Amino acid sequence: MAAPKVAVVGAGVVGLSTALCIAETCPSCSVTVLSDQFSPNTTSDVAAGMLIPHTYPGTPIDVQKQWFKETFAYLFALSNSTEASEAGVHLVSGWQIFKNTPTPKEELPFWSDVVLGFRPMSEAELQKFPQHQFGQAFTTLKCDCPPYLLWLEKRLKATGVQMYTRKVADLWELHSEYNIIVNCTGIGAHQLVGDEKLFPVRGQVLKVHAPWVKNFIRDGDGLTYIYPGIHRVTLGGTREKERWSLSPDPGTTKDIFDRCCSLEPSLRGAQDIKVKVGLRPSRWCVRLEKEVSSRGGVKLLVVHNYGHGAGGFSVHRGTAKEAARLVGECIAALQGSSSRAKL
Amino acid sequence: MRVAVIGAGVMGLSTALCIHEQFHGLLPALHVEIYADRYTPHTTSDGAAGLWQPYPSDCGDLQETVWNKETFDYLLGHLGSPAATEMGLFLISGYNLFTRPVPDPSWKNIVLGFRNLTPKELELFPGYSYGWFNTAMVLEGRRYLPWLSNRLKQRGVKFFHKKVESFQEVSGDGVDVVINCTGVRAGELQPDPELQPGRGQVIKVLAPWVKHFIITHDIESGIYNSPYVIPGSELTVLGGIYQHGNWNEENSAQDHKTIWESCCRLLPALQKAKIVEDWSGLRPARPRVRLERETLRHGHGQAEVIHNYGHGGFGITIHWGCAMAAARLFGSILQEQRPAQPRL
Numbered sequence: 001m002a003a004p005k006v007a008v009v010g011a012g013v014v015g016l017s018t019a020l021c022i023a024e025t026c027p028s029c030s031v032t033v034l035s036d037q038f039s040p041n042t043t044s045d046v047a048a049g050m051l052i053p054h055t056y057p058g059t060p061i062d063v064q065k066q067w068f069k070e071t072f073a074y075l076f077a078l079s080n081s082t083e084a085s086e087a088g089v090h091l092v093s094g095w096q097i098f099k100n101t102p103t104p105k106e107e108l109p110f111w112s113d114v115v116l117g118f119r120p121m122s123e124a125e126l127q128k129f130p131q132h133q134f135g136q137a138f139t140t141l142k143c144d145c146p147p148y149l150l151w152l153e154k155r156l157k158a159t160g161v162q163m164y165t166r167k168v169a170d171l172w173e174l175h176s177e178y179n180i181i182v183n184c185t186g187i188g189a190h191q192l193v194g195d196e197k198l199f200p201v202r203g204q205v206l207k208v209h210a211p212w213v214k215n216f217i218r219d220g221d222g223l224t225y226i227y228p229g230i231h232r233v234t235l236g237g238t239r240e241k242e243r244w245s246l247s248p249d250p251g252t253t254k255d256i257f258d259r260c261c262s263l264e265p266s267l268r269g270a271q272d273i274k275v276k277v278g279l280r281p282s283r284w285c286v287r288l289e290k291e292v293s294s295r296g297g298v299k300l301l302v303v304h305n306y307g308h309g310a311g312g313f314s315v316h317r318g319t320a321k322e323a324a325r326l327v328g329e330c331i332a333a334l335q336g337s338s339s340r341a342k343l
Numbered sequence: 344m345r346v347a348v349i350g351a352g353v354m355g356l357s358t359a360l361c362i363h364e365q366f367h368g369l370l371p372a373l374h375v376e377i378y379a380d381r382y383t384p385h386t387t388s389d390g391a392a393g394l395w396q397p398y399p400s401d402c403g404d405l406q407e408t409v410w411n412k413e414t415f416d417y418l419l420g421h422l423g424s425p426a427a428t429e430m431g432l433f434l435i436s437g438y439n440l441f442t443r444p445v446p447d448p449s450w451k452n453i454v455l456g457f458r459n460l461t462p463k464e465l466e467l468f469p470g471y472s473y474g475w476f477n478t479a480m481v482l483e484g485r486r487y488l489p490w491l492s493n494r495l496k497q498r499g500v501k502f503f504h505k506k507v508e509s510f511q512e513v514s515g516d517g518v519d520v521v522i523n524c525t526g527v528r529a530g531e532l533q534p535d536p537e538l539q540p541g542r543g544q545v546i547k548v549l550a551p552w553v554k555h556f557i558i559t560h561d562i563e564s565g566i567y568n569s570p571y572v573i574p575g576s577e578l579t580v581l582g583g584i585y586q587h588g589n590w591n592e593e594n595s596a597q598d599h600k601t602i603w604e605s606c607c608r609l610l611p612a613l614q615k616a617k618i619v620e621d622w623s624g625l626r627p628a629r630p631r632v633r634l635e636r637e638t639l640r641h642g643h644g645q646a647e648v649i650h651n652y653g654h655g656g657f658g659i660t661i662h663w664g665c666a667m668a669a670a671r672l673f674g675s676i677l678q679e680q681r682p683a684q685p686r687l
Binding site for chain 1: 396412424425427428429433435436455456458460461463464467476551552553554555570574575576610611612614615616669673
């Protein structure tokens with residue numbers, strides 16, 4: 001069999017990192033990225049890129065933890081290298097605070113031993129947040145976009161991966177050009193493969209200039225958060241299930257700003273407020289699996305890697321590696337069947 | 344009552360403000376004047392990164408520890424105010440790194456969330472085997488001094504651009520109390536062999552991805568002679584120079600090289616940082632802060648002097664506690680000068 005031809009559909013953080021993992025693990029493969037959107041117009045570009053995992057109800061916790069660990073380790077090394085600023089990856093410390101003490105109080109999130117220095121907040125630290133009873137302090141990583149996506153694109157080009165702007169309406173379009181299709185279309189999978197279990201969770205955020213904010217603050221309810229990036233601070237947010245609108249909502253903008261200012265009053269002086277909307281590609285569990293479909297005797301080999309919801313950045317490298325492994329299995333199966341065909 | 348403050352660094356301006364805030368209500372005839380040959384942005388305080396952090400090991404001076412705590416609490420109280428950003432004040436977390444275990448500092452309970460570093464965190468800093476993490480604050484001199492100046496001008500405090508050559512020069516002119524906040528050059532007004540310059544040099548860079556302060560310590564090299572990285576609101580300060588007895592305020596190419604190489608070794612990501620400027624300054628180093636009254640007699644009479652200088656590399660850290668202590672000394676001067684009140 002000639003060099004396997006792999007098409008990765010989707011150029012958000014999952015598509016690009018998956019393409020990179022495939023190129024890394026299968027040097028003989030020819031990998032192409034196809035997407036109707038590239039940075040700065042992907043869902044990933046709206047996200048703050050904080051490594052604070054979302055919990056998928058339908059994925060075993062040890063699997064999610066493994067994905068997070070791998071992603072964290074990968075970015076940790078990157079943050080401490082000379083490429084850190086170009087890749088937009090940096091450490092950030094801060095607090096997750098709760099208005100009511102979660103019960104039981106001692107319950108630790110599954111990722112508490114992966115992030116750095118995780119511990120309960122002291123009384124003195126909590127005084128900064130008079131409406132909150134309890135909190136956790138830790139240090140984690142942030143992937144700023146567009147820099148991270150642009151860095152991935154640069155790495156891809158260096159390994160010979162081609163990238164094309166193309167709207168794929170049906171995965172079957174690709175079967176004659178490519179041996180294996182990797183579906184990293186995020187929220188696009190709803191239409192592309194008709195996945196009814198995938199639904200948008202609309203998030204509106206503000207990206208503001210407030211360079212004196214050096215720590216993150218996140219309300220444990222997940223609705224209010226302040227994430228300082230390299231040039232801008234992301235203020236959030238909303239989690240609106242089944243809402244598809246990508247238009248910013250002015251009332252929501254004011255509400256987000258007010259909620260964030262109540263946690264961090266100095267934000268009143270923030271400048272140049274930009275509003276963005278993204279649709280988290282949410283699902284009970286990440287769809288990370290092979291699918292073989294047939295049509296008139298022709299097979300279509302697809303590896304799905306989508307449905308990361310609010311946790312894309314947190315697990316992207318871990319799921320990309322798993323997807324690359326599944327691609328490897330597909331290639332082995334193809335080579336097995338092609339050598340059988342030679343007999 | 345005329346009060347002349349000599350020096351317009353963080354000490355001079357904050358002491359003037361503290362005294363005016365506390366006593367103007369009681370003494371409507373209180374006139375405070377500032378005399379200095381250097382104003383922001385040309386003072387020592389302007390070059391400082393402005394991180395609130397005392398030396399890792401104090402000499403057991405409890406009074407200085409109290410002043411540090413008073414300053415921290417005062418600044419913490421201002422964090423939520425609308426003035427914070429204009430003052431150049433913000434919270435920041437970060438790392439202190441050591442090559443071997445050290446005792447906890449006297450200020451561990453003053454800062455927020457003080458703890459030791461975990462092994463995984465230490466992986467970030469090869470060559471360092473022990474360290475602390477805590478949350479403190481930065482108060483940028485370049486913003487704080489103009490903010491103080493504005494508050495003072497609003498209160499009617501007068502500013503004079505003048506090099507004062509002697510205490511008599513101001514006290515002989517009808518000034519009742521002189522506040523000596525002349526920093527490293529206090530010896531020009533009154534010899535003080537204990538006061539020496541602790542020359543420092545820094546490189547200010549654009550590295551907005553750095554969100555933590557990182558201070559390394561090398562017991563052999565001594566304080567501040569080991570690399571440090573302190574993010575400001577716009578620029579990041581790289582440092583690690585402390586030269587006792589060196590009066591040279593010119594930037595040194597050798598020091599630049601030392602700072603750059605050691606900071607890039609500490610944080611490889613800095614290699615891509617854009618260098619904006621170098622700056623040198625003289626820390627007013629002294630074994631102990633000089634904060635005391637002195638009565639100076641001269642031809643016509645006497646003047647009261649309150650000395651408030653010698654804060655080394657921790658001026659920002661200790662300034663408000665010292666300003667309040669100086670204000671208390673001022674209060675005691677007022678008490679002595681009031682005619683005795685008959686008891687009813």
